[in-house]
Amino acid sequence: MENQPLKIKNKTARIPIVQGGMGVGVSRSSLAGAVARAGGVGIISSAQIGYDEPDFEQDVQGANLRAIEKHVRLAKEQADGGLVGVNIMHALQHYEDHVKAAVRAGADLVVCGAGLPVELPGLVGDADTAIAPIVSSRKAASLLLRMWDKKYGRTADMIVIEGPLAGGHLGFSPEQLERTAEFDFDMEIRGVLEEKRIYEEKYGVSIPVVLGGGISGRAHVRQAMEKGVDGVQVATRFVATEECDASPAYKQAYIEASEEDVVIIKSPVGMPGRAVRNAFIRRAELGKIPVGRCFHCIKKCSPAQIPYCITQALVNAVKGDLENGLIFCGARVGDIREITTVPALIAELMQD
Numbered sequence: 001m002e003n004q005p006l007k008i009k010n011k012t013a014r015i016p017i018v019q020g021g022m023g024v025g026v027s028r029s030s031l032a033g034a035v036a037r038a039g040g041v042g043i044i045s046s047a048q049i050g051y052d053e054p055d056f057e058q059d060v061q062g063a064n065l066r067a068i069e070k071h072v073r074l075a076k077e078q079a080d081g082g083l084v085g086v087n088i089m090h091a092l093q094h095y096e097d098h099v100k101a102a103v104r105a106g107a108d109l110v111v112c113g114a115g116l117p118v119e120l121p122g123l124v125g126d127a128d129t130a131i132a133p134i135v136s137s138r139k140a141a142s143l144l145l146r147m148w149d150k151k152y153g154r155t156a157d158m159i160v161i162e163g164p165l166a167g168g169h170l171g172f173s174p175e176q177l178e179r180t181a182e183f184d185f186d187m188e189i190r191g192v193l194e195e196k197r198i199y200e201e202k203y204g205v206s207i208p209v210v211l212g213g214g215i216s217g218r219a220h221v222r223q224a225m226e227k228g229v230d231g232v233q234v235a236t237r238f239v240a241t242e243e244c245d246a247s248p249a250y251k252q253a254y255i256e257a258s259e260e261d262v263v264i265i266k267s268p269v270g271m272p273g274r275a276v277r278n279a280f281i282r283r284a285e286l287g288k289i290p291v292g293r294c295f296h297c298i299k300k301c302s303p304a305q306i307p308y309c310i311t312q313a314l315v316n317a318v319k320g321d322l323e324n325g326l327i328f329c330g331a332r333v334g335d336i337r338e339i340t341t342v343p344a345l346i347a348e349l350m351q352d
């Protein structure tokens, strides 16, 4: 059952592993293309994806839109027919334009988290791009699917459930994250599965569900599939691969990190996030890190009030300046011991 292909709308991935989108710059065409080629679903993150374009400083938005199209094209060239999607955070200032750029570039799917992407069906229209929301509760799934049904007469092509052990921004309260052991997340998973069945029946389609957060080995894949989902979303493990787009220093930080080094931070985005407690985080704990310039990345950000600029911190990290960089990671980063390759990692996660 675990080796069943993943069917998303009219497209099929040979292997039911979706690589989670990772911004800034951690999952671009190199990683996503390699995952797609190996049979999984490769996901590019659109968050400040153009950070190394020559005109990024002068025209952030233009550089990002160009880079979305460029990286989808490059990933698809590498993918050998495999599926390539784009992860676009709803909280982004230019969210709508990012979705349209991904569709224009021929992305197989758009995955949206960090907020409820109510307008997503309208932005994608009739294009052959599947749509997949990321939810962390039954309530969010229920609300969104009901709104899409009422407003657009359509439903999701896939649903990603992101659990409390995931990396990056998290859809849980800091209190829930402190008590993950007591928190019955399986109830939320069952709830999302029940919600999606309503719309599967109504639209006569099947809506695959993938579960992510803390999937670090074969046993976790099996446990996830036993909960009745169709696939898994894995992010942290893909960072320590040769193909990952992050700098070697970033990957090394993953190898060196242990469970005790992982902290929950309050991100300027207004959501909690999970990261490696490095020199940068320790400095941020002591007081504000002045914001140099504003990249207008997030809809709800007031540069005068935030503890640091998240774009600057994530760009520094992906380039390898870890002294000044924020290293997002999942709760199980401590399991990583060495750099591997994407095909070897997928084989490890899927082996019988």
Ligand SMILES: Cc1cc2nc3c(=O)[nH]c(=O)nc-3n(C[C@H](O)[C@H](O)[C@H](O)COP(=O)(O)O)c2cc1C
Binding pocket: 019, 020, 021, 022, 023, 024, 026, 045, 047, 087, 089, 112, 113, 114, 134, 162, 165, 166, 167, 168, 169, 212, 213, 214, 215, 233, 234, 235, 236, 237, 327, 328, 329, 330, 331, 332
């Ligand atoms: C470095 C890093 C960056 C991430 N960036 C994003 C992002 O830009 N958008 C998003 O929706 N999720 C983001 N995530 C979450 C992942 O896509 C994924 O769902 C989650 O981390 C899965 O858990 P795992 O890392 O334990 O496998 C990020 C995760 C990591 C580790």
